[in-house]
Amino acid sequence: MTKLVSKDSIRKTLIKGRKSLxxxxxxxxxxxxxxxxxxxxxxxxxxxVLLYLPINNEVETAExxxxxxxxxxxxYLPGYFDGQWLCLKFVQETDLIAGPFGxxxxxxxxxxxxxxxxxxxPAVGFSKSxxxxxxxxxxxxxxxxxxxALMVGLAYDFQIVDYLPAKxxxxxxxxxxxxSGVLAKS
Numbered sequence: 380m381t382k383l384v385s386k387d388s389i390r391k392t393l394i395k396g397r398k399s400l401x402x403x404x405x406x407x408x409x410x411x412x413x414x415x416x417x418x419x420x421x422x423x424x425x426x427x428v429l430l431y432l433p434i435n436n437e438v439e440t441a442e443x444x445x446x447x448x449x450x451x452x453x454x455y456l457p458g459y460f461d462g463q464w465l466c467l468k469f470v471q472e473t474d475l476i477a478g479p480f481g482x483x484x485x486x487x488x489x490x491x492x493x494x495x496x497x498x499x500x501p502a503v504g505f506s507k508s509x510x511x512x513x514x515x516x517x518x519x520x521x522x523x524x525x526x527x528a529l530m531v532g533l534a535y536d537f538q539i540v541d542y543l544p545a546k547x548x549x550x551x552x553x554x555x556x557x558x559s560g561v562l563a564k565s
Contacts, residue, residue, distance in 0.1 A: 412557060427453050428496065429457070457518060467484060494526060505540070
């Protein structure tokens with residue numbers, strides 16, 4: 380994709396592309412993304428992992444969740460309690476409630492003690508220089524602003540753009556994993 384003038388115009392184009400995906404396409408591409416994620420050696424040792432549960436045709440995370448549970452990792456999900464976004468411990472699917480923006484989150488407010496080792500996060504898009512474009516609400520920017528976690532973004536190939544106008548608070552990933560491979564921070 381060529382350079383577009385604003386985050387909003389990029390966002391609209393990429394969301395339209397994601398909405399056009401069929402359930403089968405999402406499943407197939409997400410499975411490839413999971414296999415490519417496993418090519419990042421550093422993830423195997425991570426024990427406190429922030430994940431997300433997909434909305435709006437985002438990359439599926441069921442295989443990733445199962446992988447980290449089998450590895451004995453503590454899983455956290457973004458959740459909104461008492462006027463702030465937190466990393467809340469995931470125990471099981473029956474303990475989830477509706478959160479803001481159509482997300483699911485743990486119904487209990489058990490937050491992480493210490494820091495995250497790994498944050499696997501969605502996006503509307505990423506630049507080739509691994510800058511994240513979200514929905515514009517700043518949730519992940521605030522949630523992870525002080526984190527030292529390994530940052531890994533998940534996206535379909537078409538969500539990678541040449542350029543994004545960036546601000547200092549915009550998250551930069553260590554890796555972005557797509558259905559065709561892994562982009563790494565240079």
